[in-house]
Amino acid sequence: MSRKKILYVEDDNTLAFLTSDNLEQYYEVVHFANGKDAFDAFKKEEFDLCILDVMLPEMDGFELAAAIRERNLAVPIIFLSAKTLKEDRIKGLKLGADDYLIKPYSIEELILKIEVFLQRSHKVTPTKSTACTIGSFTFDPENYVIIKGDEKISLTERESALLKLFIDNKNTILKREKILRELWGTDDYFMGRSMDVFISRLRKIFKDDETIRIENIPRIGFKLVAP
Structure with missing residues (x-):
């Protein structure tokens, strides 16, 4: 069975390396350090889940999530951020994100969230039905x-x-x-x-x-x- 493909966007090189290294044991991880390059890739490739930092160069995580949602309403989105304000969490959710994890986070928790959302993305796809x-x-x-x-x-x-x-x-x-x-x-x-x-x-x-x-x-x- 093919591994699930994750779009991971994080501009902190050390954190990106550590997170990618752990996730790659289970998933195919495509990493970008800025939102613009990530969105260019999203337009060309199919991803099963997106993990986005909020504070990104060129296109921040909120802008990236909004652009992703304009093209795809179904792909799960998880925000990772050091921003702890409730308003930021609510903003992320209103953009259509599925979760918002605060840094520092544990890899175990992140993997658990990923598994929940990947399984859920199959569960909630609406069945063929009339309006x-x-x-x-x-x-x-x-x-x-x-x-x-x-x-x-x-x-x-x-x-x-x-x-x-x-x-x-x-x-x-x-x-x-x-x-x-x-x-x-x-x-x-x-x-x-x-x-x-x-x-x-x-x-x-x-x-x-x-x-x-x-x-x-x-x-x-x-x-x-x-x-």
Whole structure:
């Protein structure tokens, strides 16, 4: 079986060597020291997962993640950063990242995250399905898009899978643990914060339709209320 191919972008040569050396025991690792060269490679090659430093020359990690997401909504993205502010983590997640590890990190933890996301990327790929109506919107899970009139709103793979789960359980309480385990493969705290970001974005998309609500059920989970 062929090894999974990882795009790794880090401008600290020592850290890049140590991390690449460890990861190459399990994966094919393609390393770049700046965001521009990494994105040029991403446009030409297929990668199974991306690991991005935030502070990069020429194109920083946030800009790189946004550019990657414009071309590919499904590939998992992990940020590695010395920036510890909550705002930076939230910004990364809003760009469609799957996780945000703070430096210094352990190689064991990074490999664990990689395995979770590689397995999850196979689990959450939407099955062949037809578009469905929710309020005044049409949701096309196969193409990760919500349509209202002439407007098309693109979703990430995870957002699309989350909305599909809500619609399949419409007007029914979904426990946080169930959502996290089905879509993230784990129910740890930080994945819960990631889920909250995606739910917040879905709420903003539907905010102008009063017939659609994603209700927070305290200490239990969420419920999609829709006709």
